[in-house]
Structure formats: structure tokens, C-alpha cells
Amino acid sequence: xxxxxxxxxxxxxxxxxxxxxxxxxxxxxxxxxxxxxxxxxxxxxxxxxxxxxxxxxxxxxxxxxxxxxxxxxxxxxxxxxxxxxxxxxxxxxxxxxxxxxxxxxxxxxxxxxxxxxxxxxxxxxxxxxxxxxxxxxxxxxxxxxxxxxxxxxxxxxxxxxxxxxxxxxxxxxxxxxxxxxxxxxxxxxxxxxxxxxxxxxxxxxxxxxxxxxxxxxxxxxxxxxxxxxxxxxxxxxxxxxxxxxxxxxxxxxxxxxxxxxxxxxxxxxxxxxxxxxxx
Amino acid sequence: xxxxxxxxxxxxxxxxxxxxxxxxxxxxxxxxxxxxxxxxxxxxxxxxxxxxxxxxxxxxxxxxxxxxxxxxxxxxxxxxxxxxxxxxxxxxxxxxxxxxxxxxxxxxxxxxxxxxxxxxxxxxxxxxxxxxxxxxxxxxxxxxxxxxxxxxxxxxxxxxxxxxxxxxxxxxxxxxxxxxxxxxxxxxxxxxxxxxxxxxxxxxxxxxxxxxxxxxxxxxxxxxxxxxxxxxxxxxxxxxxxxxxxxxxxxxxxxxxxxxxxxxxxxxxxxxxxxxxxxxxx
Numbered sequence: 215x216x217x218x219x220x221x222x223x224x225x226x227x228x229x230x231x232x233x234x235x236x237x238x239x240x241x242x243x244x245x246x247x248x249x250x251x252x253x254x255x256x257x258x259x260x261x262x263x264x265x266x267x268x269x270x271x272x273x274x275x276x277x278x279x280x281x282x283x284x285x286x287x288x289x290x291x292x293x294x295x296x297x298x299x300x301x302x303x304x305x306x307x308x309x310x311x312x313x314x315x316x317x318x319x320x321x322x323x324x325x326x327x328x329x330x331x332x333x334x335x336x337x338x339x340x341x342x343x344x345x346x347x348x349x350x351x352x353x354x355x356x357x358x359x360x361x362x363x364x365x366x367x368x369x370x371x372x373x374x375x376x377x378x379x380x381x382x383x384x385x386x387x388x389x390x391x392x393x394x395x396x397x398x399x400x401x402x403x404x405x406x407x408x409x410x411x412x413x414x415x416x417x418x419x420x421x422x423x424x425x426x427x428x429x430x431x432x433x434x435x436x437x438x439x440x441x442x443x444x445x446x447x448x449x450x451x452x453x454x455x456x457x458x459x460x461x462x463x464x465x466x467x468x469x470x471x472x473x474x475x476x477x478x479x480x481x482x483x484x485x486x487x488x489x490x491x492x493x
Numbered sequence: 494x495x496x497x498x499x500x501x502x503x504x505x506x507x508x509x510x511x512x513x514x515x516x517x518x519x520x521x522x523x524x525x526x527x528x529x530x531x532x533x534x535x536x537x538x539x540x541x542x543x544x545x546x547x548x549x550x551x552x553x554x555x556x557x558x559x560x561x562x563x564x565x566x567x568x569x570x571x572x573x574x575x576x577x578x579x580x581x582x583x584x585x586x587x588x589x590x591x592x593x594x595x596x597x598x599x600x601x602x603x604x605x606x607x608x609x610x611x612x613x614x615x616x617x618x619x620x621x622x623x624x625x626x627x628x629x630x631x632x633x634x635x636x637x638x639x640x641x642x643x644x645x646x647x648x649x650x651x652x653x654x655x656x657x658x659x660x661x662x663x664x665x666x667x668x669x670x671x672x673x674x675x676x677x678x679x680x681x682x683x684x685x686x687x688x689x690x691x692x693x694x695x696x697x698x699x700x701x702x703x704x705x706x707x708x709x710x711x712x713x714x715x716x717x718x719x720x721x722x723x724x725x726x727x728x729x730x731x732x733x734x735x736x737x738x739x740x741x742x743x744x745x746x747x748x749x750x751x752x753x754x755x756x757x758x759x760x761x762x763x764x765x766x767x768x769x770x771x772x773x774x775x
Contacts, residue, residue, distance in 0.1 A: 227682065230682055238577055238580065239581075244574075245578045246593075248654070250596060252614070252615055252651065253600060253603055253608065253611055255611060256610060256611045267614055267620075309514060312508070313507060313508045313510070313512070316505075316507035317508075320502060320503070320504040320507065322505060325504065331512055331515050331516055331520065332511050332515055334515065335519050337757065337760050338523065338756070339729070339752050340714065341732050341733065341749065342753045342756075343519060343523065345736055345746070345749050346749070347518070349526055349529065349746070350518075350525055366518050370514075373514075373515060402500075402502050430604075431603075431605065431606070433604075433605065434715060437733065438736070448604060448606045452715065456719070464610070467607040467611070470607055474603050474604070475599075487594055487598055490598040491598075
């Protein structure tokens with residue numbers, strides 16, 4: 215009798231094991247569907263031929279992709295977004311690399327303050343930063359200089375990405391190579407250009423890609439700074455989604471997802487996914 | 494050595510371009526916003542009138558509580574989904590692990606507008622989910638699944654789930670797997686082991702993930718704007734509508750300051766918790 219009940223216990227336990235494992239796998243699957251389904255569905259639905267979105271589409275066509283590129287608001291917003299993101303990423307990289315070098319390698323008083331100030335655009339809610347910049351622009355009566363204001367705002371929100379990524383790369387680099395180059399007669403400027411920068415290259419590339427992506431995707435800050443003179447693609451897309459029901463945002467979305475994939479692969483190949491997991 | 498005086502070895506020189514730029518065009522405007530939130534144009538003096546006006550405004554108080562409520566729900570959803578995803582990630586073999594990690598962090602790089610639009614395509618009255626339920630005969634009329642708080646909670650949870658998983662993984666990967674094996678071999682069932690061994694060991698990650706997700710949820714903008722619609726204003730969308738729909742800039746400043754104080758409070762607590770956590774668990 216005792217043996218029987220013990221055997222039953224084991225069987226029950228084994229069932230509970232496999233049941234809980236099954237439940238775990240199901241939840242994991244559900245979690246990933248939850249994360250990826252909206253993106254996947256938009257990309258697939260964007261290939262519809264009809265005037266409304268259908269998943270899966272009745273027939274696959276590039277109709278809305280042609281349509282989107284014939285829209286003048288899309289072309290001009292895409293162009294401004296690309297120009298704004300390239301310029302602001304370049305400026306952020308130029309000044310971010312220097313400050314990353316200081317934070318990673320050089321002891322000086324007030325370092326914590328420099329870190330706090332330089333990373334502050336990410337600590338502040340973008341809505342607050344956006345309205346503050348708008349308010350500031352109004353004060354100087356320059357709120358209609360949308361292009362300059364957007365570039366300035368985007369430099370702020372992209373600096374932290376460059377700094378963090380380059381900082382991590384410089385902190386992990388071997389300092390003895392730099393010292394060797396200096397003891398062999400290189401000036402600090404030469405050592406910086408020929409030793410420090412090349413060693414930090416993966417971090418610089420990844421930082422610039424993250425900065426560009428964040429700038430290109432930003433809507434919260436941009437919506438306060440965009441206007442009739444210059445606007446960005448996500449801002450235009452958002453107002454189009456709110457006012458029209460046609461599938462053109464799906465085609466734009468899937469173009470953006472494609473661009474993101476390319477950038478994601480570059481990041482994975484240069485510094486790896488640890489840039490997302492280490493924080 | 495001449496190098497002592499070089500630009501490239503001087504912390505102040507290297508920091509000054511970025512420090513000056515961010516100070517001038519980010520912090521000065523924020524300080525100006527702070528001042529204008531406490532300024533009254535009618536009496537031309539410093540006052541709390543803009544904040545008391547918010548307390549008297551039904552829309553503003555509703556938006557405040559809605560922001561808190563939605564962010565709490567988002568935090569709960571991400572914790573509930575976060576544990577299974579974190580455990581799956583940690584237990585997978587190395588190839589499966591890198592696939593799962595890729596699929597987890599890729600959405601982080603995808604535009605927030607694209608992801609909110611994705612939910613509109615899924616949840617709207619003519620959307621994928623309603624079509625499916627109608628075709629299956631489960632419902633006879635489309636359900637209204639967007640422009641409400643639930644839609645915002647769904648959208649923001651999808652946005653922030655990866656952060657929670659990463660925070661939990663960061664702590665759980667330091668836990669000695671033999672503890673779990675010991676618990677199981679000593680006769681505890683998997684559920685008991687989960688709640689009595691794994692959850693207590695993951696408290697630092699849970700705390701930092703919770704604080705991070707809550708503060709990101711309360712500051713989210715595009716998702717509540719697109720999925721919540723005009724009838725469910727939250728604090729962030731209220732700043733926008735005060736600024737550009739009703740042109741009440743002093744109120745927009747006041748809501749912005751409340752939001753900034755809340756967000757910075759959570760950032761400080763998170764950093765403090767990370768320090769304390771490192772000390773006691775390191």
C-alpha cells in the first residue's frame with residue numbers, strides 16, 4: 215500500500231513537472247508573440263493591394279510602396295529626417311567622443327557632474343525637454359526655425375548614446391598601447407588619433423548607429439520642435455495615422471523596420487548584443 | 494612632459510564642448526520652464542497658482558491618476574511576463590539563447606510610432622483581431638479595443654517588456670543554479686522553488702526593472718497619444734494639448750514640472766537601489 219501511494223506521488227510529481235514546464239514554454243511563446251506580432255503583422259499587411267489593411271493580404275503587391283514614394287509629404291519628411299539625423303549624429307559623435315575619453319580615462323574633479331549633465335537629456339522626460347525647448351525658442355522668437363531647432367534638440371538626445379557606447383569601448387581598451395605610443399615619441403594628439411580612436415572604433419560605430427536610430431525614430435521631442443517649415447517622418451506619420459485610415463503608414467512602417475534590421479545587424483556584428491544587456 | 498598640457502589629456506578641455514552645449518541648450522531651457530511654471534503673467538509674481546489650477550482642473554487630476562494607474566498596470570504586466578521570459582532566456586542552450594535575446598532586444602530599436610501603429614492594425618474595429626473573432630463567429634459586432642486605457646496598457650507593456658526581462662536576467666544570471674537544483678532535489682516542487690528560491694534571489698533585478706518600467710511608462714508619449722486617443726489624456730499628452738491645442742503654456746509648464754519631478758524621483762531611487770543592491774548582493 216505504501217509503495218503504491220509513493221508511486222502515485224512520483225507520478226503526480228512528474229505530471230506537475232511537465233505541466234509547469236509546459237506552462238513556462240507556453241508563456242514564453244505568448245510573450246514573444248506579444249512582442250513581435252504587431253511588428254510582423256504591419257510588415258506583412260503592408261503588401262496589400264487594397265485600400266485597407268488586411269492580414270494576411272489577399273494578394274501581395276508593392277502597390278503601397280509605390281504610392282508612398284509618390285506622396286510629396288513622405289518624400290520631404292523622409293529627406294528632412296535623414297538630414298537631421300545625420301547632422302545631429304555627426305555633431306554628437308564629434309563632441310561625445312571627447313567627453314567619453316575624459317570620463318573613461320582621465321581623473322578630474324567634477325567628473326560626476328559632467329556625467330550627470332551630459333547624460334541628463336535621457337534622464338529628463340522627452341515631453342518635458344521638448345516643451346522646454348519650444349518655450350525657450352518662443353522666448354527668443356525663433357520657434358519657426360524648425361530645422362535648426364530640430365537639429366539642436368536631436369543633438370541633445372543623441373549625445374548620451376554616443377557617450378555611453380564610446381565610454382564603454384574606451385574603458386575596456388588596453389591602456390598600455392597608448393602609453394607605449396607616447397613613450398615612443400607620439401604626441402598626445404597622435405596617440406589619440408592613431409591608437410585611442412582605432413581601438414574604440416566598434417564602440418564609436420555602435421554609438422553612432424544607436425544615436426542615428428534614436429534620432430530618426432524620435433517623435434516626442436520632435437513634435438514640439440517641428441512645424442510648417444520642417445517636420446520629421448515619425449511626426450508626419452503620426453498625424454497621418456490620426457487623420458487617415460489608408461495603408462500608407464504600413465508601408466512606411468515596414469521600410470523603417472527594414473532600416474532598423476540593417477542597423478541591428480551592424481550593431482550585433484560590431485559590439486554584439488551586450489550593448490543592450492549591459493547598463 | 495609636454496603632454497600634461499595637451500587637450501587630449503585634460504579632462505576639462507575634453508568635456509567642455511559637450512558640457513557647455515548640453516548645459517546651454519538643455520538645462521537652461523528646463524530651468525526656464527521651471528521658473529515659468531511658478532510665474533503668473535497676471536500678477537507678474539512667483540506663485541503656486543499654476544499648480545493649484547491643475548488641482549482644480551478635473552481633466553488634469555484625472556490625467557494624473559490615469560498616468561499612475563496605467564503605469565502600475567504596465568509594471569505588473571511586464572513583471573508577470575518578464576519572469577517566464579527571463580527564465581527561458583537563462584535556461585536555453587547557447588544558440589537558442591542568442592536567438593531569444595535577438596528577438597527580445599530587436600523591438601527596442603523599432604520606432605515607437607511603428608509599434609503603436611502595429612497595435613492599431615491589430616486592435617482597431619476593422620483590425621486583425623476583430624476580423625478574426627467575427628469570422629470565427631465569436632462576436633457579432635466589432636469590439637472597441639482602442640482609444641481606451643487597456644489599449645495604452647497593452648501598447649506600453651509591449652514597449653517596455655524587454656527592459657524588465659533584461660533587468661531580471663542581469664540578477665538571475667548571478668544566482669547559483671545549484672540553489673535551484675538543491676531546492677528541487679530536496680522535494681520542493683517547481684512552483685514552490687520559483688516563489689521561495691528564484692523570486693527572493695531576483696529582488697534587486699525586480700526592483701530596478703520595476704522602477705525603470707514605471708518611470709518609462711509614466712513618461713511615454715506616442716503610445717498614449719495614438720492608442721489612447723483624445724478621450725484618455727495622460728500627463729504627457731496633456732502637456733502637448735495644453736501647449737498646442739488650448740495654448741495654456743503656464744499649465745503645460747506646471748504639468749511638465751510634475752512629470753519631471755516624478756521621473757527624476759524614480760531615476761534617483763533606481764540608482765540608489767542599484768548601489769544598495771550591489772553592496773548587499775555583490
